Amino acid sequence: MSAEPVTAIDLHADGSVQCWCCGTIDTPARMVHLGNHPEVHLCLGCAHFVHQQAWEIEDDGNRRPAALFRDRFRNLRAFVIRRGWHHNRFIGNRLRSLDKYLP
Ligand SMILES: [Zn+2]
Structure with a gap:
């Protein structure tokens, strides 16, 4: 998955973006982007959390x-x-x- 699709609205003046889950600010390259919604940025911590949630749902x-x-x-x-x-x-x-x- 590429980190390329960042909209100008999401991009801060210093080139960073904000996590849609927790609000952490980081560079787009350090964020996970959703396939059909590349404007959604998840920091690595939230991405790991989402991954664990997916396992929990599958294991239920x-x-x-x-x-x-x-x-x-x-x-x-x-x-x-x-x-x-x-x-x-x-x-x-x-x-x-x-x-x-x-x-
Ligand atoms: Zn986050």
């Missing part, structure tokens, strides 16, 4: 081992977030970076 009701495995990780992630451990000054950084590699 699926009893295969891989789906159950991902479901366990989602429950573990929710537990960590409820406890606020991802903001802990000693382990928060490691937990957040580990999350990038988990389903």
Whole structure:
């Protein structure tokens, strides 16, 4: 997917664009663009979030081992977030970076 289609309306004076989900500002090359709506920009963090949401929807009701495995990780992630451990000054950084590699 190309990062080319950026409309002049979306483009800030410094060449950056804003994430439509969280408002993060970055260069168009560092954003994900939707196929039929290239004017929509998603930052990488929101794109990963959308990806995880897609897995969750696909896994809903699926009893295969891989789906159950991902479901366990989602429950573990929710537990960590409820406890606020991802903001802990000693382990928060490691937990957040580990999350990038988990389903
Ligand atoms: Zn975002």
